[in-house]
Every structure is written in structure tokens, then in C-alpha cells.
Amino acid sequence: xxxxxxxxxxxxxxxxxxxxxxxxxxxxxxxxxxxxxxxxxxxxxxxxxxxxxxxxxxxxxxxxxxxxxxxxxxxxxxxx
Numbered sequence: 001x002x003x004x005x006x007x008x009x010x011x012x013x014x015x016x017x018x019x020x021x022x023x024x025x026x027x028x029x030x031x032x033x034x035x036x037x038x039x040x041x042x043x044x045x046x047x048x049x050x051x052x053x054x055x056x057x058x059x060x061x062x063x064x065x066x067x068x069x070x071x072x073x074x075x076x077x078x079x080x
Contacts, residue, residue: 006057007030011025012025013025023063027057028056029056031051031052032051033050033052034049034052036049
């Protein structure tokens with residue numbers, strides 16, 4: 001089943017030799033616990049929950065797009 005919402009975000013950046021940011025990628029994922037049934041050594045069954053993650057999308061932005069997104073978030077959420 002494909003997730004319908006995101007609950008995890010990561011960010012990556014690409015910089016030039018001088019350290020100037022050229023590109024920012026926002027990775028959007030859905031993290032959840034996945035259940036599996038395993039057979040134990042004595043023939044019993046055991047439920048095991050393990051962390052799993054589905055990559056939903058990656059948004060690649062140039063510097064100006066990333067700054068625009070940041071400004072939009074600040075306008076929406078305010079500053080701390």
C-alpha cells in the first residue's frame with residue numbers, strides 16, 4: 001500500500017568549490033513500522049516489527065527556489 005502522507009524530510013545540497021549552494025534537494029519519505037511473521041527455532045511463530053521507509057518524492061530546487069520556500073515557511077509559521 002502506498003503511503004498517502006509524509007512524516008519524514010531530509011535535505012541534501014550541492015555546492016561549488018567555493019561553498020556556494022547550487023542546488024538543494026528536499027527528500028520526502030514515509031516512515032513506518034513493518035510487521036513480519038517469522039518461524040522460531042522451536043516451530044512457533046513470532047511477530048517482528050522493523051522500521052521501514054518509502055521514498056515518496058524528491059524536490060530539486062535551485063538556490064532562488066529554496067530561498068522562496070524558506071520565506072514562504074517563515075511567512076506562514078512566523079519566526080522563533
